[in-house]
Amino acid sequence: xxxxxxxxxxxxxxxxxxxxxxxxxxxxxxxxxxxxxxxxxxxxxxxxxxxxxxxxxxxxxxxxxxxxxxxxxxxxxxxxxxxxxxxxxxxxxxxxxxx
Amino acid sequence: xxxxxxxxxxxxxxxxxxxxxxxxxxxxxxxxxxxxxxxxxxxxxxxxxxxxxxxxxxxxxxxxxxxxxxxxxxxxxxxxxxxxxxxxxxxxxxxxxxx
DNA sequence: CGTTCATATGAGCAGGTATTCAAGCGAATT
DNA sequence: AATTCGCTTGAATACCTGCTCATATGAACG
Numbered sequence: 001x002x003x004x005x006x007x008x009x010x011x012x013x014x015x016x017x018x019x020x021x022x023x024x025x026x027x028x029x030x031x032x033x034x035x036x037x038x039x040x041x042x043x044x045x046x047x048x049x050x051x052x053x054x055x056x057x058x059x060x061x062x063x064x065x066x067x068x069x070x071x072x073x074x075x076x077x078x079x080x081x082x083x084x085x086x087x088x089x090x091x092x093x094x095x096x097x098x099x
Numbered sequence: 100x101x102x103x104x105x106x107x108x109x110x111x112x113x114x115x116x117x118x119x120x121x122x123x124x125x126x127x128x129x130x131x132x133x134x135x136x137x138x139x140x141x142x143x144x145x146x147x148x149x150x151x152x153x154x155x156x157x158x159x160x161x162x163x164x165x166x167x168x169x170x171x172x173x174x175x176x177x178x179x180x181x182x183x184x185x186x187x188x189x190x191x192x193x194x195x196x197x198x
Numbered sequence: 199c200g201t202t203c204a205t206a207t208g209a210g211c212a213g214g215t216a217t218t219c220a221a222g223c224g225a226a227t228t
Numbered sequence: 229a230a231t232t233c234g235c236t237t238g239a240a241t242a243c244c245t246g247c248t249c250a251t252a253t254g255a256a257c258g
Contacts, residue, residue, distance in 0.1 A: 014117035019216085020110040036235060049217060051236055056215095070225050070234050095196040118246085135205060148247060150206055155245095169204050169255050 010093030016060040017089075017096070021045055021053050026076070027098070029063060030086045033075035062089075109192030115159040116188075116195070120144055120152050125175070126197065128162060129185050132174035161188075 017023055024043050028034055036054070040047050054074060057063045065074045082088040082095075089096040116122055123142050127133055135153070139146050153173060156162045164173045181187040181194075188195040 011117055011119040011122050014113055014122070018110055018113035018117040021216095023110050023113070040235095046218075047235075048219080048237090052216080055236080067225085067235095070232095072235060094198065097194040097196060099193065120246095139205095145248075146205075147207090147249080151246080154206080166205095166255080169202095171205060 010091070013060060013062075013091045013093065016056055016062060019053070021050070022057055025050075025053060025057065025074075026062065026089070029074060029076045030081075030089075030098075033073050035068070035071045035073050037071055039074070109190070112159060112161075112190045112192065115155055115161060116190075118152070120149070121156055124149075124152060124156065124173075125161065125188070128173060128175045129180075129188075129197075132172050134167070134170045134172050136170055138173070 017026065021043060025039060028039055028042060036047075036050065039054075040050055043050065045053075054063070054065070058065060061077055062080055063074050064077050065072050067073075076089075080089050080091065082090045087098055089098075116125065120142060124138060127138055127141060135146075135149065138153075139149055142149065144152075153162070153164070156173075157164060160176055161179055162173050163176050164171050166172075175188075179188050179190065181189045186197055188197075
């Protein structure tokens with residue numbers, strides 16, 4: 001059964017962010033783009049698991065990636081990144097402000 | 100396995116909010132306290148299910164309740180409600196701003 | 199006090215989500 | 229062209245979470 005439909009998409013985006021690993025990734029990326037290898041060193045998760053999480057973030061449109069030589073660089077998606085870089089995520093339905 | 104531990108609690112709070120029904124409840128309550136019956140009329144969920152969701156919100160410290168006669172009134176928890184009432188949730192780790 | 203109204207609780211099922219393992223694939227290097 | 233590096237993908241599993249049904253509690257009211 002469904003609740004008020006206005007919140008559907010918002011709940012979905014929050015669901016993506018409501019994970020320790022993915023939140024940690026977002027915080028790292030809020031400081032600037034990084035390659036998977038770098039993220040992998042900082043966060044203590046298996047590389048393949050990190051990759052799965054990155055896919056979830058990509059599918060949600062929160063991050064985007066591009067290949068650089070052998071490695072892949074991730075960054076916060078344009079529509080999500082705000083002027084106050086490094087602090088705020090602009091998710092359509094709401095704004096998430098890390099102090 | 101665990102990611103960077105700084106985000107643990109934040110992910111947990113977001114997990115509680117990352118649900119259509121619970122988000123809808125929070126939005127209603129951000130306009131002011133309401134009794135379960137009122138919430139139940141507005142959101143289209145079974146009473147017993149709503150009750151379960153309210154418990155999750157209570158356990159997370161996002162809302163508090165008090166009995167009034169036969170019914171129970173819920174409101175946004177003090178530590179979460181901000182001055183800009185009706186728009187912002189102050190979750191320790193971050194701030195959630197519904198425009 | 200027994201019933202009704204308003205809400206809460208607990209058990210059980212069902213679908214979803216994280217994690218791991220094995221394998222794939224593109225780019226560089228030899 | 230074969231190998232290595234960096235990363236992704238898919239399948240299998242194990243856990244978690246939402247939902248429902250049945251039942252309980254607590255306050256009011258006859």
